[in-house]
Amino acid sequence: xxxSAMLRFGACLLSLMTTVxxxxxxxxxxxxVDRAYVAAMRASGERRxxxxxxxxxxxxxxxxxxxxxxxxxxxxxxxSGIEFLEAAGRYGDxxxxxxxxxxxxxxxxxxxxxxxxxxxxxEFGDAALEAEAKAPGLGRRMFEVFGKxxxxxxxxxxxxxxxxxxxAYGEKGTDVAARSALVVAYRxxxxxxxxxxxxxxxxxxxxxxxxxxxxxxxxxxxxxxxDFIREHPFLFMLAVVLSAGACMFAWRLCxxxxxxxxxxP
Numbered sequence: 001x002x003x004s005a006m007l008r009f010g011a012c013l014l015s016l017m018t019t020v021x022x023x024x025x026x027x028x029x030x031x032x033v034d035r036a037y038v039a040a041m042r043a044s045g046e047r048r049x050x051x052x053x054x055x056x057x058x059x060x061x062x063x064x065x066x067x068x069x070x071x072x073x074x075x076x077x078x079x080s081g082i083e084f085l086e087a088a089g090r091y092g093d094x095x096x097x098x099x100x101x102x103x104x105x106x107x108x109x110x111x112x113x114x115x116x117x118x119x120x121x122x123e124f125g126d127a128a129l130e131a132e133a134k135a136p137g138l139g140r141r142m143f144e145v146f147g148k149x150x151x152x153x154x155x156x157x158x159x160x161x162x163x164x165x166x167x168a169y170g171e172k173g174t175d176v177a178a179r180s181a182l183v184v185a186y187r188x189x190x191x192x193x194x195x196x197x198x199x200x201x202x203x204x205x206x207x208x209x210x211x212x213x214x215x216x217x218x219x220x221x222x223x224x225x226x227d228f229i230r231e232h233p234f235l236f237m238l239a240v241v242l243s244a245g246a247c248m249f250a251w252r253l254c255x256x257x258x259x260x261x262x263x264x265p
Contacts, residue, residue, distance in 0.1 A: 028066040032074055033059050036066075039078030040085070043108060048082060061085045069096055079104040080111035087114040094118070101126050105133040127152035134160035138167050145170040146179060154183070162191050169197065174206040181209040185216045 037059050041048060050058060065073045065088060076099045077084055084107070088096050091114055098121055099107045106129035110117050113132075117139075120128040124143050131139040131151070143151040145167060158166055166186060173179035186193050196215040197207070 028063050028071060028074075032071065033062050033066070036062050036074040036077045040080065040082050043079060044081035044083060050082070058082060058085055061089065065096065068093075069100065072100060076100055076107055080107045084111040087111055090114075091118065098126070098129070102129045103133065106130050109133045109136065124148055125152060127155040131155040131163070134158070135163045135167060138164060141171065142167050145173070146183065150183060158186075162186075162194075165194050169194070169202065169207055172202050172207040174208050178207050178209045178212070181212045182207065185212050189216060 037055070040058075040062075041050075062074070062077055062085065065077070065085075073096065076096075080099060084099065087110075095110075095114055095118065098118065099110055102110060106126075109132050110121075110129055117129060117132055120132070120139055124139075125148075128139050128143070131142050131154075134155070135142065139155075142154065142163070145151075146154060154163070154166065166182070170179050170182055173182060189196070193216065197211065198215075201211065
């Protein structure tokens with residue numbers, strides 16, 4: 001190819017690039033917008049009703065969001081409900097991006113409660129939205145009980161039918177080792193674990209690794225405790241000291257009560 005031909009080819013290529021980049025905003029088919037609107041109304045529930053003017057405004061909002069964020073946002077609108085449009089107008093691109101990365105059920109939770117769930121997602125990541133979708137109102141407690149990394153895994157792994165109970169038992173864990181052993185036992189036993197843990201004893205004295213060992217009878221629980229001691233010796237010693245201190249306090253309190261009873265009024 002000679003120099004003149006190369007110049008003509010470059011000019012044609014530049015013209016083509018200019019035509020493509022100046023084509024303007026993405027045009028979303030009206031039928032796709034209508035489908036997204038119908039799905040959003042269905043997600044919001046039968047009690048939700050909009051006037052003709054409100055419908056036109058909602059569809060215009062859907063079209064604008066799709067032009068900015070791509071046609072993937074149409075599915076998000078359908079999963080989230082009309083509340084998504086209201087929240088998107090208030091919280092902007094950050095809210096839309098959170099919804100795009102969430103599951104359908106998590107999108108709905110985010111749309112109806114953005115003021116609380118957006119800060120939670122900023123702190124703990126997308127897994128916080130999944131936790132709230134499976135256990136509404138318990139997302140923060142799950143991360144406080146199991147930690148950020150383990151909590152993120154549990155939010156994805158544990159089904160909605162089990163997650164509230166797992167959080168409840170985790171809150172009863174007497175120390176970090178017990179909570180670690182609970183996770184190991186659950187991954188081995190699944191939902192059947194909850195039938196084997198004596199709830200009365202847990203409510204009375206808390207969930208210990210020893211209770212889990214008796215319930216599961218598995219070496220994996222022993223290994224979980226051993227791993228925790230090896231990886232966190234300071235925390236283990238602190239737990240031992242605190243437990244011993246609590247026992248000593250209880251013994252002294254009982255002793256004083258007994259002496260007071262012997263002395264009489």
